[in-house]
Amino acid sequence: MRMLEATVAVIGAGSMGGAIAAGLVNSGCADPSRVMACDHNDDKLAALSAKGVRTFPDAGEMLACDPDVVVLAIKPQVLRQSVEVVRAKLAGKLVVSIAAGVSIATLEEMLSDSRVVRVMPNLPVQALSGASALCRGNLASDADMDVALQIFGALGSAKVMREDQLDAEGAVVGCGPAYVALMVDALTRSGVEKGLPAQACREMVLSTMRGVCDQLLESGEHPRAYMEKVTSPGGTTAAGLRELEPALIGGVQGAIDAALRRTVELAGE
Numbered sequence: 001m002r003m004l005e006a007t008v009a010v011i012g013a014g015s016m017g018g019a020i021a022a023g024l025v026n027s028g029c030a031d032p033s034r035v036m037a038c039d040h041n042d043d044k045l046a047a048l049s050a051k052g053v054r055t056f057p058d059a060g061e062m063l064a065c066d067p068d069v070v071v072l073a074i075k076p077q078v079l080r081q082s083v084e085v086v087r088a089k090l091a092g093k094l095v096v097s098i099a100a101g102v103s104i105a106t107l108e109e110m111l112s113d114s115r116v117v118r119v120m121p122n123l124p125v126q127a128l129s130g131a132s133a134l135c136r137g138n139l140a141s142d143a144d145m146d147v148a149l150q151i152f153g154a155l156g157s158a159k160v161m162r163e164d165q166l167d168a169e170g171a172v173v174g175c176g177p178a179y180v181a182l183m184v185d186a187l188t189r190s191g192v193e194k195g196l197p198a199q200a201c202r203e204m205v206l207s208t209m210r211g212v213c214d215q216l217l218e219s220g221e222h223p224r225a226y227m228e229k230v231t232s233p234g235g236t237t238a239a240g241l242r243e244l245e246p247a248l249i250g251g252v253q254g255a256i257d258a259a260l261r262r263t264v265e266l267a268g269e
């Protein structure tokens, strides 16, 4: 694995910023001393500090260490005001924004002296099985994209996409871990209702999910072909799928549409 030469500073060590900083250390591609994170909330920094990440109570103090790459991992609603305070310290730097819905045009207007890359990652980056879509800003160089791809590639799948694809990728892949976790919970609850012990049931559901993902990733097989192998003619799975499929497909389409509507709202807030 190519070691990251750049120093990376994450502003906002919440769910996603914390996962990125932790993932970089977990991957082994970055020496912990080359990863920094800041958050107003001390509690968010303890676990990162224990991994050897350099932590700071505010962005100004962290940026005084002159990192090469700055990841903006704060909510879209507070992005503008937070960036304004440290705008001068971000000048000349590669700034990676993961804020849902905030366009490159808006980022470049807020950060006219920085090189911007917009990324939409997801939470499993911490387990190095995340998925991230990257889009290059107008001032970012080939070398900047190379660094951004190295960072997010170390954390799972990283793909360059057009900016008009990023919101859809966010609604499907960015929000996706929550949808998958909901499926785990729904299957577990149903098992418990039918008398299975909760912990054993959850473990078996999770093992099954991992197994399906491993098999599909390894074979490249279409999910429908895989489903057919589970579905014995006239059997139990066919009966289950007849109930689940229409509800799930309708529910997922509604969820993606709702997430996209919210992305547009957040971008304007």
Ligand SMILES: NC(=O)C1=CN([C@@H]2O[C@H](COP(=O)(O)OP(=O)(O)OC[C@H]3O[C@@H](n4cnc5c(N)ncnc54)[C@H](O)[C@@H]3O)[C@@H](O)[C@H]2O)C=CC1
Pocket (backbone or CB within 6 Å): 011, 012, 013, 014, 015, 016, 017, 038, 039, 040, 041, 044, 058, 059, 072, 073, 074, 075, 076, 078, 082, 098, 099, 100, 120, 121, 122, 123, 174, 175
């Ligand atoms: N949570 C997720 O799975 C994903 C989140 N995102 C994006 O990541 C960004 C962060 O989202 P979450 O991690 O979910 O939010 P979060 O609320 O868990 O984390 C944000 C953190 O930023 C800190 N913060 C706010 N302003 C700050 C400032 N000026 N300086 C230092 N720290 C500051 C807060 O104390 C908080 O801990 C959002 O823009 C979201 O759209 C993108 C993909 C997935």
Ligand SMILES: O=C(O)[C@@H]1CCC=N1
Pocket (backbone or CB within 6 Å): 100, 170, 174, 175
């Ligand atoms: O819920 C959110 O707004 C963020 C963006 C994608 C996943 N989590």
